[in-house]
Amino acid sequence: xxxxxxxxxxxxxxxxxxxxxxxxxxxxxxxxxxxxxxxxxxxxxxxxxxxxxxxxxxxxxxxxxxxxxxxxxxxxxxxxxxxxxxxxxxxxxxxxxxxxxxxxxxxxxxx
Amino acid sequence: xxxxxxxxxxxxxxxxxxxxxxxxxxxxxxxxxxxxxxxxxxxxxxxxxxxxxxxxxxxxxxxxxxxxxxxxxxxxxxxxxxxxxxxxxxxxxxxxxxxxxxxxxxxxxxxxx
Numbered sequence: 128x129x130x131x132x133x134x135x136x137x138x139x140x141x142x143x144x145x146x147x148x149x150x151x152x153x154x155x156x157x158x159x160x161x162x163x164x165x166x167x168x169x170x171x172x173x174x175x176x177x178x179x180x181x182x183x184x185x186x187x188x189x190x191x192x193x194x195x196x197x198x199x200x201x202x203x204x205x206x207x208x209x210x211x212x213x214x215x216x217x218x219x220x221x222x223x224x225x226x227x228x229x230x231x232x233x234x235x236x237x238x
Numbered sequence: 239x240x241x242x243x244x245x246x247x248x249x250x251x252x253x254x255x256x257x258x259x260x261x262x263x264x265x266x267x268x269x270x271x272x273x274x275x276x277x278x279x280x281x282x283x284x285x286x287x288x289x290x291x292x293x294x295x296x297x298x299x300x301x302x303x304x305x306x307x308x309x310x311x312x313x314x315x316x317x318x319x320x321x322x323x324x325x326x327x328x329x330x331x332x333x334x335x336x337x338x339x340x341x342x343x344x345x346x347x348x349x350x351x
Contacts, residue, residue, distance in 0.1 A: 158337065167343070168343065169326070169341045169342060169343035169344055170281070170326065170328075170341040171341075172338065172339075175338070185338075217280050217281070219280075221337055224286065225268075225269055225286070225330050225337050226271060226283050226286050227271075227283070227328075227339055228283060229273075229280030229281050229282070230280050231279060231280050232278075232279070232280050
C-alpha cells in the first residue's frame with residue numbers, strides 16, 4: 128500500500144462541464160502519474176509530474192490539464208468533459224526503484 | 239513509441255492447470271514489471287525484472303525477462319481461482335525528467351473451480 132487515495136471514486140457528469148479528479152499520497156513521492164484505462168487500449172498515460180509545479184504531457188493529454196501545488200496532491204482537470212473521456216482514471220506514484228504503485232481509481236461517466 | 243504486445247488476450251482454464259502469458263516488444267526496456275488487477279481496483283505490482291535472462295519466482299508464479307530485454311513471460315503452475323484477474327506487463331524506460339512505463343493491453347485470466 129503506497130498510501131494513495133483518489134476522489135471521487137465515481138462521478139457522473141454532463142458533456143461540457145468541468146471536472147477535477149484528485150490524487151492524494153502520504154509518502155512524499157516525487158513522481159506522480161495520471162492514466163486512463165479503456166477496453167482495448169489498456170493503460171495510457173495522460174500527464175505526469177516530477178515535482179511541485181513540474182508537469183509534462185503523456186500519450187493522451189489532449190483535453191486534460193494537471194496541477195501540483197504541493198507534493199501530496201496531483202489534480203487532473205477536464206476543462207469541458209466529452210463522452211470520449213468516459214473512462215476509469217488511475218493515479219500512480221513512483222518508488223525509488225522505478226516501480227509504480229496505483230490508487231484505487233475513479234470511474235467517470237460523461238453523459 | 240514503444241509497444242508491448244501481450245498474448246493471449248483472454249485465457250480460461252480449469253483449476254490445477256498450468257499457463258503461460260507472454261509479453262513481447264521490438265524495443266529494449268530497462269526493466270519489466272508485471273501487475274495483476276482485479277475488477278474495480280487498481281493494478282497491483284507483482285514483480286520487477288531488470289536483468290536480461292533474470293528469473294523470479296513468487297510462490298506458484300514464475301517470471302522471466304528475455305536475454306535481450308525485449309520480452310517477458312509469466313508462468314503460473316497449478317492455477318487457482320484466486321489467480322483470476324487481468325495481468326498487465328509494463329516496460330520501463332528512462333526519459334528526461336521521469337521514469338515512464340509502457341503498458342501492454344493485458345491478459346484476462348479466468349480460473350474455473
